[in-house]
Amino acid sequence: MEEREKKWIKDRFRRYYMSHELRPDAVEEREFGYGDWEKKIEARHLAFENAEKLNNFLREMAPLYVSRSTAYYERPGAQPMGNKGWKGSDLVFDLDAEMDVFDRAVFEKVRGDAIRLIEEFLVPEFGVEKKKISLVFSGNRGFHVHVFDERFRMLGREERREIASYLSGIGLDYRNFFTEDSNKKILGPKPDEGGYRGRFARMVIGVLEKEPQRISKIFNEESERRRFIEGIKEGVWSKTRMPNVVERLSEVAKGLPVKSINVDVGVTQDTSKLIRLPGSLHGSTGLIVLPVKDYCMEIEDAIAFEKEGVKVRLKERVDVRIGEGVKGEGGDVVDVPEYLGLYLLLKNKAVLV
Structure with a gap:
């Protein structure tokens, strides 16, 4: 990607953070990490005393990826991990699906699995109150389910692995x-x-x-x-x-287990996992990592930018159906809304004209 394209992308990310206030829970007890062009997490062990300092950091750095710990710590910025003073971790599930570009049918399938995880397992079988569950669109290919129930907070890696294995049907006959x-x-x-x-x-x-x-x-x-x-x-x-x-x-x-969490059993069992920060932008799409209310969500709800147009040249055949959508062949120059321009550049499907 050319430097001018990187600058164009970072300017949009900064504009977003300048106009949005992120208010994550328990900021002072969470570890944060961020990434840019090289890796999704280039640096971690960051700590913020309050949301204001977190937001100031986001406005200054405008990172492509922002993550926070599922864990609570006494000293979240301490290194190494053993010095942080672990106080427990939320129970988190990462439901994901393979798709090169957005596919509405696949998106709906994963969303349905996330709802099923909540309605058929977590609430009736594990006794979790709905008010202690948060469903979040990951900003890219799936959903995260966060469980803020203190009964699960002190579970170790093995107990969490058993829960994820049970839900994904490992060993089930x-x-x-x-x-x-x-x-x-x-x-x-x-x-x-x-x-x-x-x-x-x-x-x-x-x-x-x-x-x-x-x-x-x-x-x-x-x-x-x-x-x-x-x-x-x-x-x-x-x-x-x-x-x-x-x-x-x-x-x-074959329909018994929740298939979407099979590949991410490791996410659930990792008590020091950093997971995408709700309200932030996803650096692979430019879409919002969006908390979902009442299970209702269309992909368009995660669009962060206005419909101001930008010209891009497609690098290959594309058919992206987000918002106004774009369809074309490699070499085509198309005028698309800003959010689609971001999406195409971040997916390496186009270049700025």
């Missing part, structure tokens, strides 16, 4: 939910059970009611479908003419 009694009855989970057993029973019933052919064409028959559902509610899974009952349910079982 739905076939272990079933046994066969002396009368050849297949006994299995009921929908009112907790954990993965109950979740699996409810999922199967849901498929039977909405897409019965996914399991077997035999369930297109109302009577057969009703008989099987009633059996599941009783915990008897052999009330059907369908052979190989347990094996035929393998496709449904």
Whole structure:
């Protein structure tokens, strides 16, 4: 990237921080880090006495990436890590998906997984109050779920790893939910059970009611479908003419875990992890790291800049559908809104004209 393009980008980032006040929780107990062109975290062990000093730093430096610790410390600026005086860490999940440029379908899938993590696991199974959970768009390819519940704050790495492994289904085999009694009855989970057993029973019933052919064409028959559902509610899974009952349910079982957190189990277990600061800009997109209210969010909500136009030359074929969107071939010169110009430059898809 040319120096004039770097300057153009940094000027926009500085303009954003000059006009926005970030007010993160427990500023004085958090460690901060930032990065620019070389690495997302070029420096860490930064500490600020209050939000005002943090904001002054952001306005002066206008970093591309800003992160803060999930941990609380007595001396957040101390080095090495052992001297900080660890006071516990928030429980955090990083749900991510692979996409070269923004893909609305993938975005919605990850957002749905984040909501499912909260609604199906954290609230009913872990007993976390919703007011102690924050859902945050990462600014790029996914979402962060922050749990501010003191019951989890002092958990160590191993306990956090177990939670993430459980949620992502590591070691999960739905076939272990079933046994066969002396009368050849297949006994299995009921929908009112907790954990993965109950979740699996409810999922199967849901498929039977909405897409019965996914399991077997035999369930297109109302009577057969009703008989099987009633059996599941009783915990008897052999009330059907369908052979190989347990094996035929393998496709449904694939939807049990929250797949999006598989690759980031390490984020959850790392008690000294630095994670993107809510309200900051993401240096790979120019979009806001945005807290999400009531699960409602469109990608356009994270746009930080006005629609002032800028001319760029595309380096390759692109089709980016954010806001007004841009579509073109390599070599095309296009006039795009400022936020799309930033996005294309930061994604290395275009150059300034």
